[in-house]
Amino acid sequence: MIVKRRVAIIAALSIAAMTALIVWKPTVLIYGLQAAGLYAAVAIPMGLVLGIVHIVNLAHGECMMLAAYAAYFGCKALGMDPLVAILPTAIVTAIFGWVVFQLTIRRALKAPELNQLILTFGLAIAFSQAINLIFTSQTYKMPLEYVSASMDIGDISFGVWSFVFVAVAIIFAYGLTFFLTKTMTGKAAVAVGQNPRGAAIVGIDVYRTYGLVFALALALVGAMGALFLTKSAIFPGVGSPFTMKSFCLIAMAGIGNIPGILGASVLLGVAENFLRAFRPTRDWAEIVFFVLIIVVILARSLKGRKS
């Protein structure tokens, strides 16, 4: 009852804040939602890995960066549009994810959490430095006409392409929820996440399931890498902010809470764009997720102390 009341209060406050924003600064809401879509679409696969494999993959953003580079050079070589490259990139990164899991992460699953963090942090550095060595720190961008499409509502004009990330985030969230709750493989993955020992007892190959989940997460990140290419220039360090922001969103939503990641992304995206609206020359927006993560951790600590 108390939880329902709290949810109702949060929903009412959110609707009130959104309404105020639409009237006062509509572009904050529009660009905030677009950014939220991008953040959520990148964070959801990380949440999947954290919820089932129980690993914080600090190379998550770098995996998206690798996928973006693969998509860029694939598109250049074959004369493809990045949208056509989404599926092949997803397949390639899934295979890459499986190999990375079997060669590295699998061996650290029984190690202390600090070792796992160091391992994935090392992978992140290795991936970004390898790209830096091969392709230098030069930026690459695909010239695409359709991404500059815009829309006018009254006297406001805004780009519409980034709404594709909102659609992708919703597809990822609903698709994964369907997979995890309605398919036997998905249920087995949830079972492994909840109790790996219990899962082995009923005949589920726990490490194979971990590998599949990791590969699936990287497939989604790979798809996002190709799609990211349509919006932004890529360079070796382009992925690392997404690792931190994804982790921040998962911490805000709670592990395994996919709809929560969508909500947290809206909060982060709108808050960042709200700051940008008032401080356009200095990018203060980048500190928003630090503030949010500190607030969330403090709130959780106080709640834990009370209970």
Add this chain to the structure above:
Amino acid sequence: MLRIQNLDCGYGRMKVIDGVDFEVGAESVGLFGPNGAGKSTLIGAVMGMVKPWKGSIELDGQRIDGAETYAIARMGVALVPQERELFPGMSVYDNLVLGAAYIPHAKDDIPTQLEKVFTLFPILKERRTQCAGTMSGGQQRMLAIGRALMSKPRLLILDEPSLGLQPSIVAEVFEVLKRLKSSVSILVTEQNVRESLKAIDRGYVLENGRIVLKDSAEGLQTNPYVIKSYLGI
């Protein structure tokens, strides 16, 4: 069925099981002993959770020592662990279905097996949509047994099934074991020797990692050592 020969195993450098010979045929077998005797370690070794140092474990003549837990489960060995090891955030129904979904000889008979489990434990049918983690300890134990039975096991292993349960539930659990013993081989470890002896055909007594006594249920019931040490008479 299950044959263990000259088995040594333990944790780190500490030997827990020392030269154990043990057999379970088409029957119901009890494994008794005080806390720390090595009962759960022996079961862990059978299920591939504890790696043997020496000796062999065979299931129907096939070596299973060193095999992974999931592979042993797929061969037809079902375990009801002391800690139950359910999937607490999933429904009773999903817990039961997952008990059979990855077992090659059981995955096509899920509806039939569900009906059998619901007949044995009607409470599970009533609560099929409830989250396993929100059930009482006794109901969770029934769910763990039901989940194991879903796999149509050749050998059902129960590790301390009465631990922490109220007497009425303990009686219900042992009643179910009596009903099951005609259809499946059973290995049960227990500290509640009195109740167990009514449900088994043969028993072993394990102390300090060694088998110190083996006999039929009747033989154990009248054995002066068992009477003094385990029946408290």
